[in-house]
Amino acid sequence: MAAKTPVANQIRRLRFESGEMSQKALAEAVGVTRQTIVAIENAKYAPSLELAFLIARRFDKPLEEVFWYQDTDAPKGS
Amino acid sequence: MSQSELRSLIALITWLPLYTGFAIYLKSQIAWAGLETSEALRSFAQAALVVVVLAILLAIVLEIGGSILYAIITGESQPVLSDERDRLLELKSMQAAFIAFGLAFIAVLAGLAFGWLQPLAALMTLFFALAASQVLAVAIKLALYRLGA
Known part of the structure; x- marks a missing residue:
């Protein structure tokens, strides 16, 4: 099993709050594969800054409300 | 399964028989052992070139075939x-592949330097190490x- 990245996120919750958006729909919206979204949601992969911004923009949220560093800060939105 | 993953899987199950087949072919050409070094090297290089061309053609076919197969599977x-x-x-x-090949390259260099390997065996080892x-x-x-x- 791959090690977890310290970059946590709340994409899963945001997807459900956005009309139960599917992983595939989010992946298509930001131009990556569904597997990449799965890996990000499970904290198996830390996205690039550009992809992180794209995902945050898709949910109309600031970056720090979608992603945060697990060991230091909690998300402002939670 | 993503498209890249599918293409990797197809490549793996296609390259293995190609390189294994080439190794079996080489084994059947044991007559090379009796040839002069330069002649044997030329014979191996010719056979290896054919395999390289085949591998390139196969890669192109896999690229196209993989995309079509993925489109069929996922719609x-x-x-x-x-x-x-x-x-x-x-x-x-x-x-990881670069490190593995680098180690094989050093091993071949050592083999040549200490006289454990003949030039043809060294070239073959390098070719198969790359594969x-x-x-x-x-x-x-x-x-x-x-x-x-």
């Missing part, structure tokens, strides 16, 4: 070819995909 007409995670996994697997590192790269990439890295 997606315009899939994302590869994204940043695919490229990262590609880099990790290529790094093995290529297969290793694909295998590592597949393993990373399966682990969800």
Whole structure:
């Protein structure tokens, strides 16, 4: 099993709050594969800054409300 | 399964028989052992070139065939070819393959330097080390995909 990245996120919750958006729909919206979204949601992969911004923009949220560093800060939105 | 993962899987199950077949062919050409070194090297180089051309043609066919197969399986007409995670996994697997080939290269150099290997055997070892590192790269990439890295 791959090690977890310290970059946590709340994409899963945001997807459900956005009309139960599917992983595939989010992946298509930001131009990556569904597997990449799965890996990000499970904290198996830390996205690039550009992809992180794209995902945050898709949910109309600031970056720090979608992603945060697990060991230091909690998300402002939670 | 992403398109990159599917292409890697197809490549793995296609390259292995190609290189294994070439190794079996070489074994059947034991008559080379009696040839002069330069003649034997030329014969091996000619056979290896054919395999390299075959591998390139196969890679092109796999690229097209993989896209078509993926479209049929998923029903997606315009899939994302590869994204940043695919490229990262590609880099990790290529790094491992480069290290493996580097070690084989040093071993061959040592073999030549100490007289353990003849030039033809050294060239063959290098060729198969390159092929093995290529297969290793694909295998590592597949393993990373399966682990969800």
